[in-house]
Amino acid sequence: MSYVRTAPEAILPAPVVARPSLAASLFGDAASSLATVFITLVALAALPHLFAWAVTNGVWVGDGEACRDAGACWAFLRAKTPFILFGIYPEDERWRPMVAVGIFVVLTIWSLPRKHWTRATLFGWIAGIVAALLLMGGKTIGLTEVPTSAWGGLPITILLTVLSLALGFPAAVLLALGRRSPHPALRWLSTGFIELVRGLPLLSMLFVASIMVPLLLPDGVTIDNLFRALVALTFSAAAYLAEVVRGGLQGVPRGQEEAARALGLSWAQAMRLVVLPQAIRNVIPPLTNTVVVIVKNTSLVLVVGLFDLLSAGRVALSDPDWPAPYAETYLMIALIYFTICYAFARYALHLERTLGQVRR
């Protein structure tokens, strides 16, 4: 029977659909042409003002006086950037927060390639975080003590982000697994925690953590304000991430866990080696979204008197020697947040493309 196929037909990728050219996209039909013209006109009307404010009338050098009745006061940023970045941390000791930020930057860059995702890197992070905390505090390692109430700016933002994610993500995975557990007690606890924390505004949790908790503690016991804010942020991160992870778990067919168990893997191994890797790959986009929200949420700690980037910026603006250039200051802070979030989003997109190949 020579007409019977003996080898299976090759599996071909779907045909590539060509993207329309730029010209076609801009002026392809009446609606696109109209949109193109409209947006160009708006830009032409707005740009000269922006340019005059930022460049022509902008003040690059000088003091508060030079900025009065001028355009953008970039000179203010020149003078205040160290304060915005490091808050009220003693000026002579600023090398310490700088080194702390440096540690995080180096660790982050080191951790980017997938081949560096090893146990050693994990320990590197733990060591790095501990080193940064010791360096900032100073007392334990024989430097001048700087209490956490004097920490500020970028290091606070980075510490809160890194710690709330590093502690919140494993907690989220446990909560997501707990919510699907056959044990009723585990399921109720996880569901209760997630729903409670998601239902409360983060601001109110921060207030509870910073104002209520000290009132409830016995006399003489104090818990650091930074730590309390961190707990609130971690709870919030854990609850939101847990729901994303749960969504991912639902997308993994039951047969995957069964096949793993049938091979003799324990439940924990089946989760860690088979189910979770697939679940998490499937939800990289919503995970990225949640992480970016969490990064920006750290700025809410300003309501409980912590000096993160945003609060440091606000304090800088209150200097009576300067005409309070809000737009410039917030632009700079926004740029820092944007850089962090955008870089993260690009990296996540890269991960999605390289590891997201869970083809069935």
Place this chain on the structure above:
Amino acid sequence: MSAITLSGVHKWYGDYHALRNVDLDIAPGERIVICGPSGSGKSTLIRCINGLESHDQGRIAIGDEEVREDARALQRVRIRVGMVFQSFNLFPHLTIVENCMLAPVRVGEASPAEARERAHALLDRVRIGDQKDKYPGQLSGGQQQRAAIARALCMRPEIMLFDEPTSALDAEMVKEVLDIMTALASDGMTMLCVTHEMGFAREVADRVVFMDAGQIVEIGEPTAFFSAPKHDRARAFLGQLIH
């Protein structure tokens, strides 16, 4: 000693009585084919044997190892019993060879090098050695099922369970999987196989078990069973298969 013993096994899903007083004794090296209408409890039976489902009454044992709800005991059972599923259930985030190495390294305490060597040998044996570095999604159904068989064999099981291994395959790929299973049978593997491939049953099975409504209705040698089923329901079922 029997390879597999089931005596007086009952299983309920809520109120639904899925297995009713099942008795079955399988000798080492024996090849059993289980058939029966859809919903008759074939998968439930086979999944109780390696503890993917727990039975509510009666006794199941693999050799002298009781199948019971104890993590250590279940793991010992599962190391001795390999399973192949209708839907392959390969791990899509791992390559074929990684699929095969996972359990030997994590459960069987083989070194990675040893596990890789074993995986290569078995993948060659199921004739997909050249596909070993691909991901499951890049393989045809027949190739995936053969990889799944190799993955189970990498744990060096004494017993292999198959739950309709060819039902999800296009006709042209059924044979390549059945050929592997036939080869495995002639090597002396103890096999318990749910399938409606009657040609395979005739050629390979020592006994055919016919199930209906959670019960074993008839057990017989394939020739006797196919030519003269004793039971009405078996006769009706075989009649349906032929038409």
